[in-house]
Amino acid sequence: MSTRIPLPYTPKVLELFKNPKNVGSLSDASIVAKAGSPACGDMIRLYLKVSKKNNEDYIEKITFESYGCAANIAAASILTEMVKGKKMSEAWKITWKQIADELGGLPPIKFHCSILAVGALKRAIRAYYTKQGKHPPWLPKSLSLEEKQTMEEEELIEKLYSKYLKYNTKTG
Amino acid sequence: MSVKDLLKLHGKPIREVYFDHENSGWVPPEIVEAMLPYFNIKGYGHPSITHKPGWEAYEVVYETKELVAKTLNAENYEQIVFTHSGTEANNLAILGTVFANKHGKGKIVVSAIEHLSVIFPAEWTRKNLGFKVVRIPVDEEGFVDPDILAAYIDKDTILVSIQMVNHEIGTIQPIKELVKVVKDINPNTIFHTDAADAYGKIPIDVKEINVDLLTISSHKILGPKGVGALYVGPKVKLESIIHGQLSTEKLWPGVENVPAIAGFKKAVELTFTSFEKNISKIRKLRDKLLKGIINNIPDVLVNGPLGDKRSPDNVNTSFLYVEGEAVTVELSLRGMYVSSGSACTSRILEPSHVLLAIGRKHEEAHGSILFKITRYHTDEDIEYALEQLTEAIGRLREISALKPYK
Ligand SMILES: Cc1ncc(COP(=O)(O)O)c(C=O)c1O
Numbered sequence: 286m287s288t289r290i291p292l293p294y295t296p297k298v299l300e301l302f303k304n305p306k307n308v309g310s311l312s313d314a315s316i317v318a319k320a321g322s323p324a325c326g327d328m329i330r331l332y333l334k335v336s337k338k339n340n341e342d343y344i345e346k347i348t349f350e351s352y353g354c355a356a357n358i359a360a361a362s363i364l365t366e367m368v369k370g371k372k373m374s375e376a377w378k379i380t381w382k383q384i385a386d387e388l389g390g391l392p393p394i395k396f397h398c399s400i401l402a403v404g405a406l407k408r409a410i411r412a413y414y415t416k417q418g419k420h421p422p423w424l425p426k427s428l429s430l431e432e433k434q435t436m437e438e439e440e441l442i443e444k445l446y447s448k449y450l451k452y453n454t455k456t457g
Numbered sequence: 458m459s460v461k462d463l464l465k466l467h468g469k470p471i472r473e474v475y476f477d478h479e480n481s482g483w484v485p486p487e488i489v490e491a492m493l494p495y496f497n498i499k500g501y502g503h504p505s506i507t508h509k510p511g512w513e514a515y516e517v518v519y520e521t522k523e524l525v526a527k528t529l530n531a532e533n534y535e536q537i538v539f540t541h542s543g544t545e546a547n548n549l550a551i552l553g554t555v556f557a558n559k560h561g562k563g564k565i566v567v568s569a570i571e572h573l574s575v576i577f578p579a580e581w582t583r584k585n586l587g588f589k590v591v592r593i594p595v596d597e598e599g600f601v602d603p604d605i606l607a608a609y610i611d612k613d614t615i616l617v618s619i620q621m622v623n624h625e626i627g628t629i630q631p632i633k634e635l636v637k638v639v640k641d642i643n644p645n646t647i648f649h650t651d652a653a654d655a656y657g658k659i660p661i662d663v664k665e666i667n668v669d670l671l672t673i674s675s676h677k678i679l680g681p682k683g684v685g686a687l688y689v690g691p692k693v694k695l696e697s698i699i700h701g702q703l704s705t706e707k708l709w710p711g712v713e714n715v716p717a718i719a720g721f722k723k724a725v726e727l728t729f730t731s732f733e734k735n736i737s738k739i740r741k742l743r744d745k746l747l748k749g750i751i752n753n754i755p756d757v758l759v760n761g762p763l764g765d766k767r768s769p770d771n772v773n774t775s776f777l778y779v780e781g782e783a784v785t786v787e788l789s790l791r792g793m794y795v796s797s798g799s800a801c802t803s804r805i806l807e808p809s810h811v812l813l814a815i816g817r818k819h820e821e822a823h824g825s826i827l828f829k830i831t832r833y834h835t836d837e838d839i840e841y842a843l844e845q846l847t848e849a850i851g852r853l854r855e856i857s858a859l860k861p862y863k
Contacts, residue, residue, distance in 0.1 A: 293459070293460040293463055294463055294786075295462070295463065296462045296463055296465070296466040299463060299466050299467065299786070299790075300466065302783070302786060302787075303790060305856060308855070308856050319858065323819070323820035323823075323859060324818070324819040324820055325819075326780050326781075326799055326808065326819065326820070326823035327780070328858045328859065329858060330858040349858075350856060350857060350858035351856055351857070351858055352778065352779070352780055352857045352858040352859045353780050353783065354780055354782040354783050354786075354799075355782065355783050355786040355787075357780070357783075358783060358856060442819070445807060446819060
C-alpha cells in the first residue's frame with residue numbers, strides 16, 4: 286500500500302466523526318459550493334442559507350456533505366458550527382489554522398482537510414456575491430490562501446490522473 | 458496530541474474482529490507460549506557460541522530451517538536464510554543478486570503490483586547503479602501475461618521478481634509457467650518470487666516451480682513480527698547487502714532473533730497441520746464474506762479475481778461513494794479492524810499502486826477495503842462483520858458528497 290504515516294487524531298476529531306453536526310443538504314440554500322474532487326479522495330460540499338438583518342448578510346443556516354477521511358468530516362462539521370449565525374463578512378475571516386486549532390490540532394498531512402473546508406466556505410461566499418452581482422468592500426478581489434490551495438490540490442490530482450491514464454494506455 | 462486520549466475516547470468495543478492480517482496481527486497464545494522459554498529459560502544465548510544456552514539457541518534456529526525447508530520441498534536447511542523481516546528478504550534477493558552480478562549493469566523485470574519491498578530496491582538500482590528496471594503491466598485481475606513477460610526477457614535480464622500471491626488483491630500468479638517462459642529465453646536469469654502471502658495459503662514446491670529465490674515472512678502466517686526468510690536455490694550466487702559480525706547466517710550478519718524464530722517455528726507447525734482442512738474452512742468464510750458484501754451492499758466492486766484464482770484468505774472490495782480511511786475509522790469504532798488502499802494517509806494523493814495497476818479509477822481505489830481471513834475466524838465473526846459493515850457504509854454514504862447518496 287501507499288506510504289503510511291501514523292495518524293493520532295485528537296479526541297475532538299473522533300468525536301465529530303462519530304457525531305457530525307449540520308449534515309445533509311439544504312432545500313432552501315441560497316448557494317451551494319464544493320471543494321476537492323472524487324479523484325482526490327476528498328470532497329466537501331457546503332449549503333448556505335443567507336439572510337439579511339439590519340442591512341447585513343448573515344449565514345442563517347449551513348450544512349455539509351463530505352466524501353473523505355475522518356479528519357475531512359470533522360473539519361467540515363466544526364466549520365459549520367463556527368460560522369453558523371455569523372455575518373458573511375465575519376465568516377470570511379476564518380482561516381484553516383483556526384479550524385485545525387479548534388479540532389485540537391491535526392496531523393500535518395491532514396492540514397489539507399481544514400484547507401479544503403475553508404476553501405469551500407470562501408468559494409461559497411464569493412459565489413454568493415457573484416450571483417447577486419455585488420461586491421462588498423471586505424471581499425478581496427484576489428483569491429485567499431485556502432481558495433488557492435484548494436485549486437492547486439484539484440489541479441495536482443488532475444495532472445496525476447491524466448499522467449496515470451497515459452501510462453496505463455501506453456503499457457496496458 | 459496524545460494517542461492515549463484518542464484511545465480513551467475510542468474505548469473497547471463490545472465485540473472485536475480483526476481482519477487486518479495483511480498489515481500484521483495478533484499472535485495466537487500457543488505461538489507466544491512457544492517463544493517465551495527462549496527469553497530466559499533456554500536458548501537465550503547467541504546461537505553461534507559454544508555453550509549450552511548457545512547450542513539451545515542454535516538448535517531451534519536449525520530446526521526451524523529444517524521445517525521451513527521441508528514445507529517448501531527445498532533440498533536442505535542451508536537453503537533457508539533468516540532475515541529480520543520479509544522486507545529484508547526481498548531486499549537481499551534483489552540487491553544481493555545485483556551486487557553478485559559481475560557486469561555491474563543489466564535489466565531487472567518486476568510486475569507492476571509487487572510489494573514496495575521489491576519495487577523500491579529495484580528502483581534503487583536504477584537510480585544508483587544505472588540498471589534498467591521494467592515494471593510489466595498486469596491485467597484487470599492482476600495477472601502477468603506470459604507473452605508480455607517474454608517480450609522483456611533477453612540476455613541482459615539478470616533478475617525477474619514476480620510475487621506468487623498479491624498481498625492486496627489475492628491474485629495467484631501462475632509462477633511455474635512464468636519461470637518456464639523466462640528460463641526458456643535466458644536460463645541464467647534469476648527468478649525471485651515474493652511468497653510472503655502465498656506461504657501457508659497455497660502449496661509451494663520450489664523444485665517443481667523451479668524458482669531461484671523465494672521470500673516468506675513470519676507475521677503473514679500468524680507468527681511474530683520480525684522474522685523473514687529467503688529460500689536460496691542451488692544455482693544462485695548472492696552477495697551480502699549488510700555487513701557485520703557473522704552468526705549462523707553468511708548472508709545476514711547480526712544475532713538471530715531467536716525467540717521470534719521459535720515462534721515462527723510454532724506458526725509453521727500450526728499452519729501445516731491440517732493444512733487442507735484449514736484452507737477449505739478459510740475459503741468458505743472468504744466466500745461467505747464476499748457474497749454477503751455483494752448481496753447486502755449496493756455499488757460494490759470486487760478487486761482481484763474470483764474463485765480458485767484468488768488466494769483463499771483474501772477479500773478486497775471497493776465501496777463506491779465513501780473514502781476508505783473513514784471506513785477504517787468507522788469500523789474500528791464498531792470493533793472491526795481492516796485496512797484500505799486509499800490515498801488518504803499519503804500526502805501525494807495517490808492510492809494503492811496495485812489497484813491503479815488493475816485499472817481502478819482513483820475514486821474506486823479510495824473506497825477499497827481489504828480483509829484477510831484466518832483459521833481462527835468463525836461464521837459468527839463473518840456475520841458480525843457483514844452487519845457492522847452494512848451499517849458503517851450506510852452511515853458514511855448518508856454523509857457523502859458524492860452521488861447518488863447525496
Ligand atoms: C507480499 C509481501 N511481501 C513482503 C512483505 C514484507 O514483509 P515484512 O512485513 O515482514 O517486512 C509483505 C508484508 O506485508 C508482503 O505482504
